[in-house]
Amino acid sequence: MSSVTGASAVDHTPNPHGESPLGGDRASTGRLGDRVFGGAATGAGLLVIAIVTLIAVFLLSQAIPSLARDNASFLTSTEWTVAGGNPRFGIANLLWTTVASSIIAMLIAVPLGVGVALFITQYAPRWLSRTAASLVDLLAAVPSIVYGLWGAFVFGPHITGVQSAISSVLGWIPFFSNDTGKVDSSGTIFFIGIVLSIMILPIVTALSREVFAQTPATHKEAALALGATRWEMIRTAVLPFGRPGVISASMLGLGRALGETVAVAIILSTLANGTAWSFSVFNGGETFASKIANNAGEFDSPQKTGAFIAAGLVLFVLTFIVNAIARIVIERRKAFTE
Amino acid sequence: MKTLTSRRIACLSGAALVGSLALSACGSDNNASGSAAPGASSSGSSAKADCAKGTLNGEGSTAQQNAIEEVISAFQDACEGATVNYNPTGSGAGIKQFTAGQVDFAGSDSALKTEMKDGVVEQAAADKTCGSPAWNLPMVTGPIAVAYKLNGVDKLILTPDVIAKVFLGQIITWNDPAIAKINPGVTLPGTAIKVFFRSDESGTTENFTKYLHGAAPKVWTADPAKKWTGKGEGKEKTAGVAGAVKSTEGGITYSEWSAAKDNGLSMAQVDNGAGPVELTGEAAGKAVAAAKQVGEGNNIKLSLDYTTKQAGAYPIVLVTYEIVCSKGKDPAKVALTQAFLKQFSSPEQQKALETIGYAPLPTDVAAKVSTAINALS
Numbered sequence: 001m002s003s004v005t006g007a008s009a010v011d012h013t014p015n016p017h018g019e020s021p022l023g024g025d026r027a028s029t030g031r032l033g034d035r036v037f038g039g040a041a042t043g044a045g046l047l048v049i050a051i052v053t054l055i056a057v058f059l060l061s062q063a064i065p066s067l068a069r070d071n072a073s074f075l076t077s078t079e080w081t082v083a084g085g086n087p088r089f090g091i092a093n094l095l096w097t098t099v100a101s102s103i104i105a106m107l108i109a110v111p112l113g114v115g116v117a118l119f120i121t122q123y124a125p126r127w128l129s130r131t132a133a134s135l136v137d138l139l140a141a142v143p144s145i146v147y148g149l150w151g152a153f154v155f156g157p158h159i160t161g162v163q164s165a166i167s168s169v170l171g172w173i174p175f176f177s178n179d180t181g182k183v184d185s186s187g188t189i190f191f192i193g194i195v196l197s198i199m200i201l202p203i204v205t206a207l208s209r210e211v212f213a214q215t216p217a218t219h220k221e222a223a224l225a226l227g228a229t230r231w232e233m234i235r236t237a238v239l240p241f242g243r244p245g246v247i248s249a250s251m252l253g254l255g256r257a258l259g260e261t262v263a264v265a266i267i268l269s270t271l272a273n274g275t276a277w278s279f280s281v282f283n284g285g286e287t288f289a290s291k292i293a294n295n296a297g298e299f300d301s302p303q304k305t306g307a308f309i310a311a312g313l314v315l316f317v318l319t320f321i322v323n324a325i326a327r328i329v330i331e332r333r334k335a336f337t338e
Numbered sequence: 339m340k341t342l343t344s345r346r347i348a349c350l351s352g353a354a355l356v357g358s359l360a361l362s363a364c365g366s367d368n369n370a371s372g373s374a375a376p377g378a379s380s381s382g383s384s385a386k387a388d389c390a391k392g393t394l395n396g397e398g399s400t401a402q403q404n405a406i407e408e409v410i411s412a413f414q415d416a417c418e419g420a421t422v423n424y425n426p427t428g429s430g431a432g433i434k435q436f437t438a439g440q441v442d443f444a445g446s447d448s449a450l451k452t453e454m455k456d457g458v459v460e461q462a463a464a465d466k467t468c469g470s471p472a473w474n475l476p477m478v479t480g481p482i483a484v485a486y487k488l489n490g491v492d493k494l495i496l497t498p499d500v501i502a503k504v505f506l507g508q509i510i511t512w513n514d515p516a517i518a519k520i521n522p523g524v525t526l527p528g529t530a531i532k533v534f535f536r537s538d539e540s541g542t543t544e545n546f547t548k549y550l551h552g553a554a555p556k557v558w559t560a561d562p563a564k565k566w567t568g569k570g571e572g573k574e575k576t577a578g579v580a581g582a583v584k585s586t587e588g589g590i591t592y593s594e595w596s597a598a599k600d601n602g603l604s605m606a607q608v609d610n611g612a613g614p615v616e617l618t619g620e621a622a623g624k625a626v627a628a629a630k631q632v633g634e635g636n637n638i639k640l641s642l643d644y645t646t647k648q649a650g651a652y653p654i655v656l657v658t659y660e661i662v663c664s665k666g667k668d669p670a671k672v673a674l675t676q677a678f679l680k681q682f683s684s685p686e687q688q689k690a691l692e693t694i695g696y697a698p699l700p701t702d703v704a705a706k707v708s709t710a711i712n713a714l715s
Binding site: 083152153157183185187265266269270271272273275284286294295296298299300301302303 | 428429430431433434455457458507535537538539540563564565566567568569570571572573574578581582585586
């Protein structure tokens with residue numbers, strides 16, 4: 001979390017000897033402890049890189065033979081026939097469902113999570129903030145299957161009314177249209193987005209809370225001394241300071257939403273073969289992860305397995321891109337944080 | 339039953355997440371070494387079952403999971419020192435593990451295929467692993483219910499053509515003339531029909547579409563497959579479809595008999611041409627008895643006659659097999675396999691399975707199976 005605290009221009013101004021103040025002289029005392037720790041740290045870093053590389057190699061080696069036999073466009077086709085002599089499969093549907101459900105989850109969880117974090121760090125009395133914080137953290141410990149069952153059997157039946165209300169008012173927007181007519185239960189992209197938002201809420205809240213709590217007291221006092229109200233103080237001191245942290249937290253949550261498997265598989269209704277394409281969030285579908293999970297029991301040929309692994313590869317790349325964008329955003333914001 | 343179903347969800351989802359490692363956490367310990375205790379043989383204790391010591395590992399079909407769990411528990415009660423593990427990962431995975439020599443027997447919703455599929459001939463591959471012919475032994479038959487929820491309609495008769503049209507989205511309301519014609523005297527509401535199907539690849543789907551393809555070939559033209567080829571809305575696993583129908587007025591699905599019973603769903607009577615037949619263990623057994631045996635000798639593959647016009651036979655039936663090597667490499671293990679399968683196919687055990695939603699093997703099939711079990715060496 002080094003990026004959280006940000007870095008100021010002062011940190012980069014060389015001292016009279018031309019050395020960067022944060023760089024140190026990289027000298028080693030040559031003691032055993034120094035060398036062991038240095039080696040262990042380097043090893044840990046390399047291990048992570050090696051694991052990610054090996055996962056990528058595994059996915060690629062399994063996916064390429066199937067991709068080579070694919071008779072449809074892998075990125076734009078909505079078909080999914082992976083067995084037999086004429087495999088035709090593409091990930092357009094999976095990509096849309098995955099991204100749409102995650103975006104809905106983010107739209108709900110990020111503002112809510114930041115709000116909860118602000119309340120806990122800035123508004124709540126001490127006794128309440130500690131209780132509230134641990135309660136929110138507790139949400140993160142609930143296994144996703146529990147969210148899935150709860151969503152499907154408890155929460156689900158209450159959401160259909162909300163869905164039809166939204167689509168009757170905003171149905172002229174393609175995203176909210178109800179012309180799909182295929183999904184009658186609560187198993188829609190919209191609903192799974194809501195359940196996912198609850199699942200990622202503790203991640204967003206916990207990290208944001210930590211960052212907001214780190215806001216230098218001097219910044220806050222300075223804002224208050226200049227006559228700012230508490231909200232203005234938060235807006236001018238706390239939020240700008242915490243922004244990179246909130247972005248990191250959101251990306252972590254987004255990663256979980258993109259990859260969530262069990263809850264999605266239980267709640268989301270899948271569509272029959274050949275269902276017409278629709279942008280509506282009141283439609284069913286399958287995400288990358290739920291598609292793989294639904295079919296993992298019947299991977300009976302390498303070609304079939306490879307096709308699903310190819311879908312997994314896309315999820316891997318998608319997550320990678322999302323994280324890369326987050327890095328870039330955080331790097332660019334750094335300079336303005338203090 | 340409720341707990342069984344939800345435990346199955348938990349286990350399978352766990353499997354999907356973390357792979358087979360998770361499965362060992364879901365039930366009996368699966369890491370026990372595959373070798374049987376030395377010197378064990380059919381020591382024929384005073385108990386009714388033949389007994390042998392050791393550990394037997396199986397993997398495969400989820401459709402027979404409840405049945406095999408029941409049998410395993412009865413077998414282990416009767417035989418001290420015997421352990422049988424069954425990993426319900428799906429028929430495809432079971433056959434794959436069996437062919438790779440990882441498990442002692444596979445449970446499958448369909449017999450080993452003898453034609454080339456995706457570059458593999460299952461039967462040939464299994465024979466090669468065994469070093470002897472691999473045998474398919476039918477053990478349990480599970481009727482598939484056409485379950486629906488429609489207030490005020492307790493008795494509904496459907497013909498193969500109508501079922502196929504409903505599941506293809508060609509009949510969309512319950513008071514469609516096609517349904518009304520075969521249900522005289524029943525007041526049908528104008529509710530929309532909401533079809534639910536299995537979103538996971540499943541043997542239930544394969545067997546149901548086999549029936550539709552066999553009994554209504556003009557309407558259902560798609561080849562039978564584990565993946566659903568009709569219309570509707572997909573839900574995960576048996577629990578998902580049954581739950582969805584339960585909470586949706588006008589919903590219809592196909593599911594294992596036990597799931598339909600547990601969820602209190604109405605079940606349609608199927609009329610293959612010889613009058614409507616209600617789903618009972620006996621009616622399903624009649625359909626299995628009418629099946630042709632296509633494997634040679636002790637390799638008992640059944641070819642069901644989906645168009646059967648035999649009076650009182652419920653035609654939508656799924657037969658699940660245990661796949662074993664005819665000549666085992668380890669004598670102790672062969673004895674254990676024999677003892678376990680004998681328990682499974684015994685009339686009392688088969689009768690007990692009926693209470694949890696399976697239909698017993700008809701007597702002449704059971705006799706053939708028994709001969710085959712005795713011929714294992």
